[in-house]
Amino acid sequence: VNKRWEGKTIVGLFAEEFRGRSRDYYVSAVKCGRIQVDGENIPVSYIVKRCQKISHFLHRHEPPVMAWDVEVLQNEPDVLTVCKPASVPVHPCGQYRKNTVLGILQAEYGLAPLYPIHRLDRLVSGLLIMAKNPAKADIFRQHIEAGLVQKQYVAKVVGVFPDAE
Numbered sequence: 001v002n003k004r005w006e007g008k009t010i011v012g013l014f015a016e017e018f019r020g021r022s023r024d025y026y027v028s029a030v031k032c033g034r035i036q037v038d039g040e041n042i043p044v045s046y047i048v049k050r051c052q053k054i055s056h057f058l059h060r061h062e063p064p065v066m067a068w069d070v071e072v073l074q075n076e077p078d079v080l081t082v083c084k085p086a087s088v089p090v091h092p093c094g095q096y097r098k099n100t101v102l103g104i105l106q107a108e109y110g111l112a113p114l115y116p117i118h119r120l121d122r123l124v125s126g127l128l129i130m131a132k133n134p135a136k137a138d139i140f141r142q143h144i145e146a147g148l149v150q151k152q153y154v155a156k157v158v159g160v161f162p163d164a165e
Contacts, residue, residue, distance in 0.1 A: 030044045034057045062096055080114060086125040090116050102114055116130050
């Protein structure tokens with residue numbers, strides 16, 4: 001519980017801060033124990049206090065990603081290079097936890113932990129380089145900061161561009 005949330009009822013806090021669900025949903029979630037404070041069930045009129053831990057347990061389905069595989073191109077002792085398909089985020093973010101490059105590589109190939117050297121936006125496909133240990137990741141970071149490594153985007157298009165542009 002941060003300072004801004006202090007003094008609000010648990011249902012009021014969720015209804016104001018997390019508007020993706022209705023107030024009735026939050027009332028129901030508190031009553032059946034899906035929303036707890038410090039690991040305890042609480043009444044819907046509960047007033048939250050600073051530094052408490054609020055937990056919201058729910059079952060979610062991740063949005064689907066394209067069915068293309070994350071292809072391992074090169075697997076060296078300290079570095080892994082893969083072909084990232086479009087629609088797959090690199091790491092857990094937003095609604096994605098398992099349908100990510102890191103999640104797929106761990107589930108399908110047992111490759112973890114991995115340290116992405118760079119990332120590509122979710123909708124972008126391309127080569128992705130990952131270190132297999134923090135020391136190698138730090139070396140890559142230093143090379144990127146020094147300008148020794150660069151990322152390049154190439155777009156494949158269909159059609160003809162107008163002469164005036």
